[in-house]
Each structure stands twice: as structure tokens, then as C-alpha cells.
Amino acid sequence: MFKNIQRINVRKLATFGSPESVLPKKYGGKYTVTLIPGDGIGKEITDSVKTIFAEQNVPIDWEVIEVSGLDKEHNGVTEAVQSLKRNKVGLKGLLYTPTGSSGKSLNVALRKELDIYASVVLIKNIPGVKSRLDGIDFALIRENTEGEYSGLEHQSYPGVVESLKIMTRFKTERIAKFAFDFANKNNRKLVTAIHKANIMKLGDGLFRSTVKDVGQDYPGINVNDLIVDNASMQAVAKPHQFDVLVTPNLYGSILSNIGAALIGGPGLVPGANFGREYAVFEPGCRHVGLDIKGQNTANPTAMILSASMLLRHLGLNEHADRISQATYDVIADGKVRTKDIGGSSSTTEFTDAILAKLK
Ligand SMILES: NC(=O)C1=CN([C@@H]2O[C@H](COP(=O)(O)OP(=O)(O)OC[C@H]3O[C@@H](n4cnc5c(N)ncnc54)[C@H](O)[C@@H]3O)[C@@H](O)[C@H]2O)C=CC1
Ligand SMILES: O=C(O)CCC(=O)C(=O)O
Ligand SMILES: [Mg+2]
Numbered sequence: 077m078f079k080n081i082q083r084i085n086v087r088k089l090a091t092f093g094s095p096e097s098v099l100p101k102k103y104g105g106k107y108t109v110t111l112i113p114g115d116g117i118g119k120e121i122t123d124s125v126k127t128i129f130a131e132q133n134v135p136i137d138w139e140v141i142e143v144s145g146l147d148k149e150h151n152g153v154t155e156a157v158q159s160l161k162r163n164k165v166g167l168k169g170l171l172y173t174p175t176g177s178s179g180k181s182l183n184v185a186l187r188k189e190l191d192i193y194a195s196v197v198l199i200k201n202i203p204g205v206k207s208r209l210d211g212i213d214f215a216l217i218r219e220n221t222e223g224e225y226s227g228l229e230h231q232s233y234p235g236v237v238e239s240l241k242i243m244t245r246f247k248t249e250r251i252a253k254f255a256f257d258f259a260n261k262n263n264r265k266l267v268t269a270i271h272k273a274n275i276m277k278l279g280d281g282l283f284r285s286t287v288k289d290v291g292q293d294y295p296g297i298n299v300n301d302l303i304v305d306n307a308s309m310q311a312v313a314k315p316h317q318f319d320v321l322v323t324p325n326l327y328g329s330i331l332s333n334i335g336a337a338l339i340g341g342p343g344l345v346p347g348a349n350f351g352r353e354y355a356v357f358e359p360g361c362r363h364v365g366l367d368i369k370g371q372n373t374a375n376p377t378a379m380i381l382s383a384s385m386l387l388r389h390l391g392l393n394e395h396a397d398r399i400s401q402a403t404y405d406v407i408a409d410g411k412v413r414t415k416d417i418g419g420s421s422s423t424t425e426f427t428d429a430i431l432a433k434l435k
Contacts, residue, residue, distance in 0.1 A: 099164070099390065099391070100163055100164040100165055100390075106135040106136060106137050107135060107136050107137070107165070107390055108136075108137045108138075108139055108162075108163050109136050109137070109138060109139065109163055109165050109166060109167060109386070110138075110139050110141060110156065110159040110160045110163045110166035110167070111126075111138040111139065111141070111166065111167050112140075112141050112142075112143055112156055112166060112167070112168040112169065112171075113140070113142070114143065114144070114145075114168060114169025114170050114171050115144050115145055115146060115170060115171055115172040115364050115366065115369075116169070116363075116364035116365040116366040116368075116369045117169070117364070117365035117368060117369055117374035117423075118169020118170060118364075119169070120369075120370070120372060120374050120376070120423050121169065121359075121374050121376035121378075121379040121380075121423065122167065122169055122379060123427075124376035124379065124380060124426075124427040125167065125376070125379055125380055125383040126138065127427055128380065128399055128427065128430055128431065128434070129383070129399075131434065132395060132398070132399065134387065134392065134395050135392070136390075139159050139163060141155050141156040141159050143156050143171060143182065144171065144172070145171035145172035145173050145174070145181075145182050145183075145364075146172055150182065153182060156186065157186065157189055157190070160186075160190055160354055161190070161353075164353060164354050164355070165354070165355050165356075165357075165386060165389065165390065166354075166355075166356040166357070167356075167357050167358070167379075167383055167386055168186075168356050168357065169358065169359075169379070170183060170358065170359070170362050170363060170364040170365075171183050171186075171364075172364045172366060180227055181227075183362070184225050186356075187220045187349060187356075188221050190353075190354045190356065191221060191351045191352065191353075191354075192220060192221075192349035192350060192356050193219065193220050193221045193247065193250060193251060193254075193349075193350075194217060194218075194219070194220060194250075194251055194254040194349065194350045194351070195216070195217070195218040195219075195220045195328060195348070195349050196215060196216070196217060196258065196347060196348045196349075196350065197216040197218065197328075197332045197335065197345060197346075197347045197360035197361070198214075198215055198216075198345070198346060198347075199212060199213070199214050199215070199315075199332070199335030199336070199338065199339055199345065200213045200214075200339065201213070201339050201340075202339065202340060202344055202404060202407055203404060203407070203408045204404075204407045204408035204409070204410055205339065205407060206340070207338060207340055209315060209316075209338065211316060212315045212335075212338055214315065214318035214319055214320065214321060214335070215258065215262070215264065215319070215320045215321070216321050216323065216328055216335065216360075217251065217254060217255040217258055217320060217321065217322045217328075218251075218322075218323045218324075218325060218327075218328025218332070219247060219248070219251040219323065219324050219325050219328070220325065220349055221247065221325075222243065222247050222325065223241055223242065223243060223324040223325035223326060224239075224324070224325050224326035225325045225326065226240055226241065226242040228240035241276070241279055243278075243279035243280070243282050243283060243324065245282060245286055248282060248283050248286040248287070249286055249290060251322060252269075252286055252287040252289075252290035252291070252322060253290055254350070255267050255287070255320055255322035256290060256291060256293070256294040256297055258320060259294070259319070260294065260296070260297065264319045264320050265296075265297060265298060265319055266297065266298045266299070266300065266319040266320065267287070267291060267294075267297055267298070267299050267319070267321075267322055268299075268300050268301060268302055268318060268319070268320070268321050268322070269283065269284050269287035269288065269299070269301040269302075269323075270302055270304050270307050270321055270322065270324070270327050270328075270331065271283050271284045271301060271302075271304065271324070271327075272303060272304050272305070272327075273301075273303070274303060280324065283324055284301050287299065287301070287322055288301070304323075304327045304331075307321070307327075307331065308330065308331065308334055311331060311334045311335065311338065312334065312338070315335075315338060329361075329362070332345065332360055332361040333361050335360075335361070336360070336361040340416075340417055341375070341416045341417065342359065342361045342363040342378065342416075343359075343374065343375025343376070343377055343378050343414065343416045343417070344375065344377050344378055344381075344417070345359065345360035345361050345378050346359065346360050346378050346379075346381035346382040346384070346385055347359055347360030347361070347362070347378075347382055347385075348382065348385050348386070348389070355386075355389055357382040357383060357385050357386040357389075358379075358382055359378035359379055359382055360378060361378075372422040372423050373415050373422060373423060374414065374423050375414040375415075375416045375417065375426070376426065377403055377407070380400070380403050380430070381400055381403065383399070384396040384399050384400040384403075387399070398434060399434070402433035402434045403430055405433050406426065406429045406430050406433055409429075411429075412425055412426055412429035413426070414426055
């Protein structure tokens with residue numbers, strides 16, 4: 077049905093942990109990395125990363141840019157984009173977007189501007205955190221720049237709103253390619269396309285058929301597909317069947333939140349966004365946490381593990397391994413835990429416990 081839609085070869089575009097040529101250069105033995113703490117708990121959880129990195133002499137200088145979705149003037153947005161374009165790598169908290177009529181998401185705008193099209197979220201049990209099921213380990217590869225987040229809505233007649241969901245073969249092919257490359261590099265064997273092609277026959281139909289087409293180029297990896305409703309149920313009931321899920325934008329957001337609930341909450345799930353030129357690391361299910369802002373109770377694990385992914389991206393694997401292991405060890409010990417996973421320790425106490433492990 078879609079064979080006559082021109083297929084653009086995007087083989088060159090997909091990267092994970094980008095090729096050497098687009099990695100930033102070190103100056104004076106250090107990388108400069110953009111840091112956008114963001115709203116809500118962003119400052120507290122990025123402070124945790126800054127403290128750990130400083131104590132460990134990680135060769136990174138932070139370029140801190142303050143941006144807030146609560147600021148109607150959008151101060152700092154241009155600087156943030158310039159800084160990310162210069163440094164090519166960033167660590168980011170979430171920017172608040174008011175629910176309701178006015179104010180576009182700065183998170184989405186940033187992802188589009190940098191064309192960081194592939195969101196990678198890892199849903200994996202953390203030893204010591206009680207969850208209903210053990211052995212969960214799957215990756216969500218989510219298209220980050222179009223679909224339901226296109227932000228194209230208008231009222232065509234009072235009481236009649238048209239919300240446009242844009243799906244293109246170009247962007248679907250490149251996210252599919254990214255997902256299969258990711259599976260290859262990470263020794264995963266199955267890519268599942270998530271869609272609602274029974275209802276959105278054209279848009280999600282394009283997504284489904286394109287993922288299957290791209291899969292033909294990867295004989296070592298199996299491909300199947302699931303309707304998003306069923307996928308949500310399967311994620312809760314039988315998540316072990318999942319390996320790599322590739323999704324349009326909104327389904328990825330929903331499934332990352334289901335995934336977080338499966339393994340213990342949004343404070344535990346790391347994430348990253350990759351494009352051809354830039355990479356921005358941020359907690360995987362992207363919560364702002366305005367309700368607990370400034371209380372020193374947030375769990376910084378998702379941000380620390382996202383920062384560990386950033387270290388791996390820069391080739392600083394030893395630092396990444398030490399810091400992520402120390403974080404897992406503190407959680408496994410069970411003595412120092414934040415409230416979201418059943419403890420009463422503060423963000424700073426948890427950070428101090430990681431530092432003690434690293435000594
Ligand atoms: N409202 C917004 O500005 C934005 C919303 N989103 C999306 O919308 C969804 C819902 O957002 P919100 O309702 O604003 O969620 P939220 O930011 O209020 O988070 C939901 C709950 O999880 C808790 N939580 C989140 N991270 C935590 C941590 N590290 N430690 C401890 N507790 C933590 C929060 O305190 C809150 O009670 C999210 O899943 C996200 O994908 C994404 C970016 C911005
Ligand atoms: O940026 C926002 O405010 C919401 C976006 C969101 O839900 C997401 O990126 O998962
Ligand atoms: Mg979301």
C-alpha cells in the first residue's frame with residue numbers, strides 16, 4: 077500500500093553513541109558539557125551529579141544554562157541551544173510545560189531544534205528495589221521529533237479542533253534503523269513496532285510497514301508488531317517478552333511511564349536523546365517533580381544513570397562503570413534510600429552514600 081511513497085535511504089543517519097567524528101573534542105584534557113538543570117527537582121538531582129563528578133575528578137567542565145518553562149520570556153533558551161550546538165553533549169532536567177491553552181513545550185522545541193530524534197529509555201529492574209516482577213529488561217526507542225508532539229492544532233470551527241499527528245517515512249525509517257542498530261550493538265534479538273494501525277491506518281500504518289521493511293536489512297534480528305493498547309497490557313502482564321520496542325512519539329511517552337511503574341518509579345529510569353550531531357541525556361520518563369521541588373527528597377538515580385550514559389557516550393567508561401555501580405550498590409544495601417522507593421533519606425544523604433561507596 078505504501079510502496080509508492082518514496083523510500084529515502086537514511087542508513088547513514090542512525091547512530092548510537094555517535095561515531096568518532098561527531099564526538100566533541102577535549103580542551104585542556106576536559107570536555108565541556110552543557111548542563112540545563114531545568115524546573116522542579118532538576119537542580120537537586122543535577123547537583124547530585126555535579127557533586128559526584130567533582131569528587132571523582134571526571135574530566136568535564138559544566139556550562140550551566142538556566143532555562144525555565146515557568147518563565148514566559150523564555151530566557152536562556154537561545155543560549156541553551158547555542159551551548160548544546162557548540163558542546164554537542166548535554167545533561168538536562170525537565171522544563172515545565174503548563175497544561176492548557178498557552179505555552180509550547182520547551183523540551184519538545186529543543187529536541188526538534190537539535191534534531192535529537194531518537195529517545196532511548198532503559199527499563200530494567202534495579203537490584204534491591206521491590207517490584208511485582210523480576211528480570212525486566214527492555215529498551216524503548218521512541219521517535220522524538222514528530223507524531224503527536226508536532227504541536228499543530230487549530231480550531232477550525234468553534235467547538236471543533238483539529239490536532240495533527242505528522243508521520244513521515246523519512247523520520248520513521250531513521251528511527252527504525254536506529255532501533256535495529258541499537259539491537260545489534262546491544263546484543264538484543266527482537267524489535268517490536270508499537271502502533272495503532274487498525275485505527276490510524278495511514279500514519280501508524282506507515283510506521284508499522286516501514287519498521288518491518290527496515291527489519292529486512294537485519295537478518296539476525298526478529299521483528300514483530302503490537303497494537304499500543306495490547307502492548308500496554310502486555311507491558312504490565314508479561315514484560316519479559318519485550319526486548320527493543322520502537323514507537324512513535326506519544327506511545328513511547330506512555331510506555332516509558334508504564335515501564336517506570338514496573339521497576340519502581342520515575343526516579344530510577346535513565347534516558348538519552350540522540351541525533352546525528354548532538355546527544356542530550358535526561359531522565360527517561362521525563363518528570364518535572366514540581367510538587368517536591370526544593371524538599372531534598374527527590375531520587376537522583378535516574379539523573380545519575382543518565383549522566384553515566386553520557387560518560388559512556390564520551391568514552392569515559394571507567395568513570396561510568398564506577399559511578400553507576402556505586403549507585404546500584406547503595407540501593408542494594410537498602411540502608412540509604414529516598415522516599416519514592418520506601419526510604420526516608422534525603423537526596424543529599426543518598427548522594428553522600430554514593431560518595432562513601434566510591435572512596
Ligand atoms: N508537566 C510538564 O511540564 C512535563 C510533563 N512531561 C510528561 O508528562 C507526564 C506527567 O508529568 P507531570 O504530571 O508533570 O509529572 P510530575 O513531574 O508531577 O511527576 C509525577 C510524580 O512523580 C514524582 N517524581 C518524579 N520524579 C521523581 C524523582 N526523581 N524522585 C521522586 N519522585 C519523583 C513527582 O514528585 C510526582 O509526584 C510525565 O510522565 C512526562 O512524560 C514531560 C515534561 C514536562
Ligand atoms: O515537554 C513536555 O512538557 C511534555 C513532553 C512529554 O511528555 C515527554 O517528552 O515525554
Ligand atoms: Mg512524557
